[in-house]
Amino acid sequence: MLLHKRLAIRVGLIGCLLISLSACANSANREALERSLAADPKLKENPITLGTPASNNPQNDKLAGFPAEIPIYSDAQVQEVRPATPDSGQGQTARFTTDAPSNSVLSFYQQQFQSNNWDLVSESETGGIENTLVARQNNLQVTVSVQSVSGTSNPTPTPTQSAVGNNSDIATEFTISYSRDASVATIPQGSNLKDIFTQPASENPAPSTSSSVFTDINKAPQELRQYVEDLAALGVLTQESVGSKNNPTASGQFEPNKTITRRQFARWLVAVNNQIHANNPGKQIRLASDSAQPAFQDIPRNNPDFSAIQGLAESGLIPSRLTGDATAVLFRPDAPLTRENLILWKVPLDTRSSLPTASVDAVKQTWGFQDAGKTEPKALRAVLADFQNGDLANIRRVFGYTTLFQPKKPVTRAEAAAALWYFGAEGEGISAQDALQSQRQQSQPSPTPLSSPNQQ
Structure with a gap:
């Protein structure tokens, strides 16, 4: 009897539910109910696969x-x-x-x-x-x-x-x-x-x-x-x-x-000197700041080589109005670097001292150059100082044995590199090879010391 009553109650509840659903079959409630139970459309466009790593960023x-x-x-x-x-x-x-x-x-x-x-x-x-x-x-x-x-x-x-x-x-x-x-x-x-x-x-x-x-x-x-x-x-x-x-x-x-230009050599001169003397800030050439007053009319602040060329001028390594040379108002960056330019700019970084007084006769007697008289007076001093560096003189290293200096002859990129290979006086200088060796030693890890038996 009790079983029949329970069955009758269940049938009644199911009937009421069916009547309610039928009543709202064509109503807005049905659409709302379907939307609430429907799958998220974003998941169809971007499905998530569990356990699969994300793809790599193309960038x-x-x-x-x-x-x-x-x-x-x-x-x-x-x-x-x-x-x-x-x-x-x-x-x-x-x-x-x-x-x-x-x-x-x-x-x-x-x-x-x-x-x-x-x-x-x-x-x-x-x-x-x-x-x-x-x-x-x-x-x-x-x-x-x-x-x-x-x-x-x-x-x-x-x-x-x-x-x-x-x-x-x-x-x-x-x-x-x-x-x-x-x-x-x-x-x-x-x-x-x-x-x-x-x-x-x-x-x-x-x-x-x-x-x-x-x-x-x-x-x-x-x-x-x-x-x-x-x-x-x-x-x-x-x-x-x-x-x-x-x-x-x-x-x-x-x-x-x-042929190397004056601009290119100025850039190399600063870069090589500073790299070779990387461990000695006192021998490095300071790059000029963007606010510096230009030493040359054709090298304004927005020139890509301003910092290097201006730095050379401010350090007195190249003739300019800063060194009292009223005629050196233009740098002529794209003009060829000549042999006398090369020696005049490079030798002061070897001697690190004032250049000696020089004459055409003194250069003829030391170097034996037949065309010494064609060299600018300022460059003559550097040529004479270079002779005092013996076998490490720039002229010997770059041009070999010669009785003609040819001061106005353009310098090649290989010759410029040879001049920059060594900085300093005989017995006190440093070469690019020395700098390379120093780099290798700094890049190698320090060996781990082995403990002796007594330290066990």
């Missing part, structure tokens, strides 16, 4: 070969990654775009390099449009070139970019190139204008290895080749550029027999 995939220590601007998009030197396949140059203003990108890299103990090798600006930073840390050298591009279409914005940036008609394009000194590299390739370059160094590296940077060192005269190789291994020589003025790219060529 990170493109930069897989970059060393981890190179900072990457967070809002930048990678447009292209290519080998820094196409022939060797070693190193990379990456091109980025961002909606952020160029000064923000530049400030980011300045701050990153300074806060992470990078050495800022050079910093230059061209007309307020393009800025270049070159920084070095151990055997890794990074070149960052930042340029504002007007009237270009902005790339597809990332989710983190602002609406203001998306609507702007000003985009920033910048490139990062990196290089490694093959003779002192201690970590594999793949981690900065050059690799960003090299295979892991062996336990006993060669005295110098420059093939990873330049592909035409073998075109240098045999007697000058080793000097070029040593300086290239130090990472202080610049490659010849190809392409337009506004978009130059490293060619991978040193062009040893090409």
